[in-house]
Amino acid sequence: MLTILFYFFIGIVVVQLFYYLGVFGKFAFAKQQEITPKKLPVSVIVCAKNEEENVKKFIPLLAEQDYPDFEIVLIDDASRDETLEVFEEFEKQYSNIRLVKVENNEAFWGNKKYALTLGIKASKKEYLLFTDADCYPTSKNWITSMTSHFTMNKTIVLGYGGYEKINRSILNKVIRFETILTAVQYFSWAKIGVPYMGVGRNLAYKKEEFFNVNGFIDHIQVRSGDDDLFINQAANKSNTTISYNPESFTYSKPKESYKEWFNQKRRHVSTAEHYKFFDKMQLGVFYTSQLFFFILVILLLSFQFQWIAVLAILATRYTVAWTVMGFSAGKLKEKDLKIWFPVVEMMLILTQINIFITNIFSKPVHWK
Structure with missing residues (x-):
């Protein structure tokens, strides 16, 4: 034996x-990427639900991006706090902000995909760049760096969304390691020509890719997966590339308790059950x-x-x-x-x- x-x-x-x-x-052994700026029209899309404090801090960082042609589509998904009021103030302050107000719909109760669909349809630009309400870009060149990888054929760009470092926290190290391992996996398989997922904290694609697969309709019944299930369906060898230049990164605050992180990872794992075989x-x-x-x-x-x-x-x-x-x-x-x-x-x-x-x-x- x-x-x-x-x-x-x-x-x-x-x-x-x-x-x-x-x-x-x-x-791991790929060459560092060089950025060739492009002036593509971009809609930055942020969906928020009860994120009052985060959007106060992070939306100005998006509005201050050094990029010639972009709008910010802010989606309030029926928040119960002051998120909508904060968005309305930003709409008055910045001319390139577009606000989408989502009311609860009985058929799509609490479904982020429904809110995102309304935001995508309301966007006016040809290219879409997604991040979460609790995320922020590492530089003013985030849009430039992410969109630099679009070509005539490459219409989906997978980015890296990391988590902030907390000193002397072993849980934080595990969370960040898991995030790195996940990124290494989806970046590597994309380079091989078999893309299977991306993260909504940092993801870009041409609007036509959304409509080519009828949006989220094939997995609308799955509450999560607006990022990875969409990429699993829409991405292929020909249309997908990756961005790992440090200026293209986004970061967010990690969970500080094991229970919160554990529940978050449970959702991610359950979503993966719907991937291709x-x-x-x-x-x-x-x-x-x-x-x-x-x-x-x-x-x-x-x-x-x-x-x-x-x-x-x-x-x-x-x-x-x-x-x-x-x-x-x-x-x-x-x-x-x-x-x-x-x-x-x-x-x-x-x-x-x-x-x-x-x-x-x-x-x-x-x-x-």
């Missing part, structure tokens, strides 16, 4: 090396191989079976994974996470197991 487990362990490591070198290496399969194989890697290491070393070979294979896997994730973290300006890789990886795997089990017995709550 131990011999069988040993060879299974070797197979699992081969799978892991394939992902880290064959897939994730496409992003291949995308679900490749994600499942990767995360399953991670879990079995650690289980088999513990079992084989506990019985001291071929322990020298096991340690050598363990060292090889960590050297490759650490190197790939280290280069990726550098590209995404998260260098401080490099040294924490073994710790945060293990904590993330334990959390993912917990999420999987919890989601079997209860459904996560979506949107506000």
Whole structure:
């Protein structure tokens, strides 16, 4: 039995090396991007529900972007706080702000996709750039950097949405590592030619892409997924590219309690159940191989079976994974996470197991 487990362990490591070198290496070792500014007409779209304090801070940062032709479409999704009033003040202050007021609709109660659809239809520009109400761009060149990757054929641009750093917080390190790992995955598969998701914190596409797939209609019953399910449906090898120049990044405040973050990740995982078969399969194989890697290491070393070979294979896997994730973290300006890789990886795997089990017995709550 131990011999069988040993060879299974070797197979699992081969799978892991394939992902880290064959897939994730496409992003980790890619050249830095250069920005070639374009003067495309852009609608920046922000959907908010009960985000009064965030929009006060972040909408001015969007309005101050150094870009010649853009509007900001602010969507108030039936907020119960003062979000709408704040938006109305911004509409008076900035001439390029367009306000969309969404009232509760019985058929689409609490559905962000319904609110976003109204905002997209109200937008006047040909290219759409999305971010969340609790996000802010890293520079005044955010629009310039994201739109620089549009071409005649590339009409979808996947960006990076990171989280702020909180010193001396191990939870913050796990959250940021999970965000990096997710970005490395969707950036790498997009470079290979198999794009499968993007994040609404930083995402751009030409308006025609929205109407080509009839918007969100095919997954309107799924409360989440206005970003990743849309990309899973609309993106392909020909029309999708990525943006990872630091000036194209956005950031938001991370969750500060494990419970809040855990519930957020439960929603994300439940949404992934609606991906295309291949995308679900490749994600499942990767995360399953991670879990079995650690289980088999513990079992084989506990019985001291071929322990020298096991340690050598363990060292090889960590050297490759650490190197790939280290280069990726550098590209995404998260260098401080490099040294924490073994710790945060293990904590993330334990959390993912917990999420999987919890989601079997209860459904996560979506949107506000």
